[in-house]
Every structure is written in C-alpha cells, then in structure tokens.
Amino acid sequence: MITQSKTSRRNFIKGVIASGAAASSSAYMFGVSGCSNQQVSTGGVERLISLNVNGMTRNVDVLPNETLAMTLRYKLGLTGTKLGCDRGECGACTVLVDGVNLYACSLLTHTARNKQITTIEGLESSDGILHPVQQAMIDELGPQCGFCTPGQIMSAVALLSNNPNPTRDEVRRALSGNLCRCGAYDHYINAVMLAAERGI
C-alpha cells in the first residue's frame, strides 16, 4: 500500500526555503558571504522595498548585492525561475520585467523596483487556466527534462506579445537566448508556433 503524502516534494522544499528551516543547506547555497542579515549597509539604497511580482505587491528585505533570481527563489519562494549558470549564459532564469525578457540572475533586484515583474508562476490566469504558451508546450510535448522550460516560455511570451504571428525563424531568434541541453529546440519552436496559431 502506498499512501500519497499530502505534502509534495516541491511544496515541502518551498516551505523549507521560505521558513529558513534548512539552515545548513541555505548556507551552502549562499556561500560564505550569505544571503543573511549580517551584512551592514551604511549608505545607498533602502533594504526594505516593495516589488510588484505577478501583479501583487510583495514587501521584501533585499540586500544591495542581491540578484532578482535570488530574491524570487529564496525570499519569495517563486522557484519556477531556475538558476542554471548564474552568469547570463543559459537563460533558465528568464523573467519578464515590464514585459521584456531578461536574465534574473544578472539583474539587481533593486534595479527592478517600480517595475512589473512576471515569473512563470504569474502566467496562468486566476482560475488556473494555463497561458496559451504553457498549454501549447504540453500539447506539443515541448520540454524534455524541463529545466529550461520556464525560461523558454517567458521568452516566448515576450515574443508573442510583440509579434503575435511570428515566423519560425523569428521564434528561433527570440528563443536564442535560452539554452536547452536536451536539445528540444525544435519541439519548443513547434509549441510556440502552435500557441501563435491559437492566438493569445
């Protein structure tokens, strides 16, 4: 007999991160300097700021040297945004800032103040209906392992909002800043073409 746990692995991990219970593992993630409150800032930006994430105002304590990817994942629990290379070389952390797709790993959170931040979690509508690009990814079996998928989707959403009827080449170019180590590029392009066909 296998009993299904009420807490999924994903939610458990998110809960642990949000509560800071996994002290040792977070120390590993953040290295020696730490994403902790021990750093003292004597000048410059305020640390307690409001961010507009997925249409909600989120109050959060942000260090001056903190990237948006760190804030989203480890302060706000929005782990759909992945960290691949942390150097702006893979695209897994792609989010929308004022509708423009950017690498969240290479943007200071403080630079994204007063802007609308959209992550993969913010794409579905409030009644849980997936964004057309997300649905098309499922229907076309776009992802293989799925790690780069949130980033690919964010780039596709940014493309389709500017260009609702792209050519295959335009899709290829728009997704060129997102690496896929499985090599599922053609499937991703199929999905974006399908989403465009269905209309957003």
Added chain:
Amino acid sequence: MAKDMMPAFELYQPDSLDNALELLSRFGDRSWIVAGGHDSFDWFKDRTKYAQYVIDLNNVNELKGINETSEGIEIGAMTSLTEIELNDVIRQRYSLLSDAVSRVASPQIRHIGTIGGNLNQDARCWYYRYGVDCYRAGGNSCYADTPEGQNREHCLWGASRCVAVSPSDVAPAMVVLEATMVIASANGLREVPAEDYFIGPNIDIERMTVIEPGEVLVSIKIPNTWANAMFYFEKVADRNTWDFPLVNISRAMFIENGVVSRIRMAAGAVECIPRRLSVVEQVVAGSELNEETAELASQAAIRGATPLNFNHFKIPLLQNLVKRALRA
C-alpha cells in the same frame, strides 16, 4: 562556478548624471559603475574584481534615448542595444549600427545591455577573466602567449605584453561611422573620436578606453558623414548567440560613376582596439569593385599580422571577410 551571492557592496542608484558624478568623485577608486551589469556582475560573482561602492546608472534617464540633431544623431550611453536595433532612424540611415548591435550576445542581454556598456566592456581573455596575475591584472606575465597558452581568440596585431582583443561588435562600427564619444566628469564634458577612444596595452595595459577614473561615457554622436552609405557588417563566431567575435568586419562605402568614391572599414577581435583597415581603404578608393580589387584588398588587409600559436586561422578569415565586404 558557485551559485551564490556576490560579495557585499553598497549600492547607489542616482537619478541624475550630476549625482552619479558626485558619487564617483566621492568614492574614487573604490567605486564601480554598472550599466546593464552583465560584464560587471560576472567579475563580482567570480571574486576576480571587487568594488565597495556600486553606482547603478539605470535610473539616470537623461543618459537614455536616441535624438536626431542637425549634425546627425546622438545616442545616450544608457540606451539599450535592442532600442538601437529597432530605432527607425538608425535602421534607415545607419543600418551598419543596427546590424552590429543585433549580433551582440543574446536577446535578453541586448534588452538590458547598453551601448555604453558594450563599448566599455573589459577584455575577454579567459586567463585574465579567471583572475590570474597577468599583465592586464597588474601582474608580470602573460598566460595566453605561451607555448601551451590557449590563444585562438587573441590578437594578430598590437601585442604588447597583453594579447587580448577588443571583444565588441559595435566598436568597429563606431570607428567606421566616425562617431564621437562624449565623456563627462566633475570638470565638465570632453569629446573623443571613436578611433582614439580605444587604447591598446602599449598605452595602458589595465584599461581598454581613454576613460579616466571619475569619468563616465554619456553619449555617442554619429555625424551625417556616412549616413545612407552602403553598409556591410559580418561577424564570425563559434556560436550564433552569446558568443564574442572571432573576427567581425564593418564597412561604409559610397560609389560614384562606377568607382568607390569613399570607403571606411574596420575589423574587430584582431587587435586590442578596433582595427581600422586604412590600407584596404587606400587600395579600394578610386577603384571599381571587382574580384581583382577584392584580392588586392585582402592581401593588404593582413600586412604585418603576427599570429600566435593557435590563431593563424584568423588571417584567412579576415582576408575572406574583406573580400566578402567588397563583393557585397
């Protein structure tokens, strides 16, 4: 590469150029200017370079935008590469520039990466980036120009202890368009022609431009001189996205009565500065464009090239790019 925080710094986000310059003179050599951030944050994350005070120019709106003037156009240094790529005036009159910026890095980087940041980016030699004590980093050796050194991306000309190249796709286009760099400091503004803006290791091995501490590049003026010329841009890199050029070429040209009346060419990634191909210009000016001219020009283009162990391929590559630029 660890996925962790950058070392702590104090962040300032001035909303005017005056405030930025004031911060810069207050903090001096402990400060670091961030534009798009893609070059800066890599240095910080890798612990190779560090600054105590980081001045983020993203809120300085006066440094953003493209304006038409009677002499040409003026581009604010904080204008994003995407904005330049999509600007109608630039696409119509200076398509060399829109073509060049469209080949920089990846879409996401172009969306926030700025023209000022691109022109002021640091050398891409991986030994230097790795944080070794090479000449450019203030040490007393070069790790790239050794029998085992991996130097296929490095220079053909202008080696002077350091063999790194200018990594920018936009810089050679600026040289071709005879752009002027406007630099601000607490003492006011000064203007430097693009051709003199970039400096090699023989002049200063620790920086790649004439920008002095306390100075900021504020805008780039592009004169009417080459507006609506026949342009050619081509970049060859190992990968189509993200990658820096192995060689790139920019050309502006006017043809009158079947012969080339004016021409200006420059190549990137073959020297520490964008290399103006003056000899090619001299060969081509006044000639008809044909295979013979292209052949002569390609021979002239490589005069004096001194390859390192692993970058001999750049010589035929540059020759072929010159030929292609003159056939197009």
